[in-house]
Amino acid sequence: MSGAGPGGALLTRRTVHGATALRGGPRRRPSPYLLFGGLFWLVMSLAFWRVPMCCDFGQHAAVVERLKENLLHPAHPMADLPGQGSPYYSPYAVAQGLFAKVTGLAGWEVVKLSGPLNLIVLLTGIGRFVRGLTDRQWAPVIALFAMVLLWGTRMAWWSGYLGLMSMTGNLGYPSTFAIGLAFWAWAWAGALARGGRRGPWPYAGLGALCGLVLLVHPISSVAAVIGVVAFAASGRRLWIWSATAVTALLVAACWPYYSVFALVGDASVDGIHRQLYTEMPQRFWLAALGVPALWLRLRRDRRDPLVIMFALDCAVVAYGWLSGHYTYGRILGLTLVPLQFALAIELAAPRPWGWRRGALAGAAALGACVGFCQIQAGAVVPRALDPVGFDQPPRWPDYTWATSHMRRGDVVLTDGYRPTRSVPGYGVNLVAPAWPDPSLAEKTREHRLSDVRSYLSPDSTRARRAAVVRRYHVRWLLLSPDQKVPGEAVVVDWGPHTGEVLARVNGGGGAGA
Template sequence: MSTTAPAPARTENRHYARVVRGATAVFGGRRSLRPSPYLVYGTLFWVLVSAAAWRVPICCDFGQHAAVVERLKTDLLDPAHPTSALPGDGSAYYSPYAVVQGAFAQLTGLAGWQVVKLSGAVNLVVLLTGLNRAVKTLTTRAWAPVLALVLMVLLWGTRMAWWSGYLGLMSLTGHLPFPSTFGIGLAFWAWALTARLARSGGSPRAYAGLGALCGLVLLVHPISAVAALIGVLAFVVGGRRDWHARVVGCWALAGAVAILVALVWPYYSVFSLVGDQSVDGIHEQLYSEMEARFWLALIGLPALWLRWQRNRRDPLALMFAAEVLVIAYGWFSGHYTYGRILGLTLVPLQFALAVELAEPRPWPASRRFLAQAAAVGTALGFLVHGGAVVPRSVDPIGFDQPPRWPQYAWAARRIAPGEVVLTDGYRPSRSLPGYGPNLVAPAWPDASLPEPERARRQDAVHRYLAEDSTPAERAAIVREYDVRWLLLSPDQNAPREAVVVAWGPETGEVLARVPGDPSPGKSSPARGKSSPSGA
């Protein structure tokens, strides 16, 4: 009996050793459970930026994404057009990411704008963990992910670049709750998994998982997926040396699964977006002032060059070169939407610099120069982006702050969900649908509504609000589009048949009710005879 007694103890010891090794791997230590630098500073960054994003007022594209959640909350399986009383079949906004948001809104009863706000903290977790895994495929240095995070959010340019999918601190804070941030976080995870499979291989299930992840990125944010897939290919080419039948078959499996995931998604066809030029005009401005918006990131170019000199198949160098070619194609072809990958094009520069600076000392003169340039660049970057996390009340130097659009909850409280509003205001047409109302004319192109029809609706709005419009013309537009409300700027005249209901507390904009069968009459000033205090 005594000879068999120690066996459970040996099993217990082996189990304890596995637990210790697992905990040590998670927290980054070797001989203790001391947390890694990235866990400490990444957590602090998550708390700070999540709080900063929450305080950014609803603006820009936020209302569009909140409207998507509202429509899915109303009908998860067959949502209407995001911003108009039309069918939503084929709208690329109905991605897996948005459907999960809609299901969460149904389950909790939260409003669309609340769900979008809450999504910011979740997106940041995906982004930060993905960054950590991606950088760890490039180096084992514990401080490299911390440096990569700092450089990624600050090393941009001396003019703010504000766009969804741009990872500068100011833009990231404003667009944190959007699908682009979630998609980029998944892209980082895809790069990390690709690097591991390219280096050491894996089971067919792992390759299929990579394919499913790439397909998900493609559905969540198609334009970011262009850069994400370039990165995947770069890590494959840079990491795989031997190509035999099994390896080729596994990578083919990954590609097939990615295509299959995209094909079976029932809400829209991502491949129908190829060649779509409806939003190219909007994105042309991405190519303006590029030097001022991005030049600080070029500090990482020497580090990328050194990597390429050491390895002509370095994945970061390959990724950067390919993405530059895509951006150039967007410019010369007029498909300016490809400029949206500019934000991810800087990532190879920033990551390469972080890896180089994470190397142990003593540093050669070239690395010391890079460190000094990076320090100056990040300081200049913070002057541009610091207002994202420094509130105006404690701002010592007057940082630029995120946009502060007027809020439209005052109008939404009076408009029933789904009722149609006629407005030509830039900000209300982008914000108001996020609370549930519909518009006569959507502000953004959408695959579920042909562009000629959207243009016809915009023309109807302009005709209705024209000073020389007749009562008969206005009545016909009201009947055709089932208009129930007008939202007018203070200098626009409300028709006599409209009843002024409320005034915007920040802008003085006017909300007026339109009867279902308006009676003819002449126009009168939008404020009518009553004062705002009597609304």
């Protein structure tokens, strides 16, 4: 008989005889998921820690830095501007900022520490969710490895994508925490759909959890709500689920830092997300191995929650493409979950297997090997131990060589792709933020970007540059090796690996690069 641990039947009861029975009867032993999930947690935590700050990491570290500086009224995450209305200031981020304030840790350190904690939420949520769908002990283990390996043979690296390679970069992000909570919400919804409880309060509790997911990562909440709807549609007494919806909306409406409802219809980041719809077959085709398993579930029950979840996810992704609101493509990673988990549950069935299930198992094993060797292996195989040269996670340069000269709140002018995404994570500000943010009008951000380009233009005059420096209180320039240092700037340091130039613009005499 299975015992329900916090991750979903983490311990199994085993009947024994003799001395053990005399000492108190049955004893418990770890379930397969506890053993393999624990090993996975250790390996992925180490893999996440070895990858330096890159991509969106600096943005999330900057959010923690601003909250550490002023928990109630944080500034804009990347610029010397007010931050009221920024969706980055979620309950998750506020908790991180409070932790940073209490401990004195830097923002990037808090984000690094968040990775293993987020992974615990994710792994326990997966265990709980799968155990709500089946009592087969190996199903959560197979589901976990299907989720991280069965993607495609083209890199799919994005926040909220849970392939091995992508997880090395995004474990510390709010999206991972939100997805972990989504699995818990689906497990809760499944229990309610099976009729285990009566009365509105459990449904209201589920609504509070959904409201939290909505605030932590609004786009992931779309997939989370779809999952809850799928379980509601698979059960009876649909009217009582209104308590879930009302509570979720109330929780979201009470958050003081930003209005999640103001994000509805916001198209400012749709252009950035258009690339999510490129090369989709190459990025996701291995997950299609779960189609036969999902088809079997449909034949057994036309109201199967995984089938409904997959259909609704596909509809939202299609809407994003057809409407031009490409941000909805962010749920593509979770759209694969019904396929991956249906396959896992089918393969966890006890033997003897028929030839169809055996063929499906062989195809899944081959697909996992292909996905691992083609894309995912470099996430967990360090270069020093790599016998064949697997692709490795990005290794961006460290900018402490530059930020060590700066004071908190200093303004830096740069147009480099990597520094604009990294240096704010050390507590300094940019003239022009790298990403759109509802707390800053997009026209204002575009004007600032134009001023940066004007300053760095070879045709810029000294008077024009001085006007930009005064307008934005610029103290530092961070330039690529091929950019000319203005005559009025003083070179302070050079990047040890990139050759980038750090110059001070209010330090007097001229200098050359």
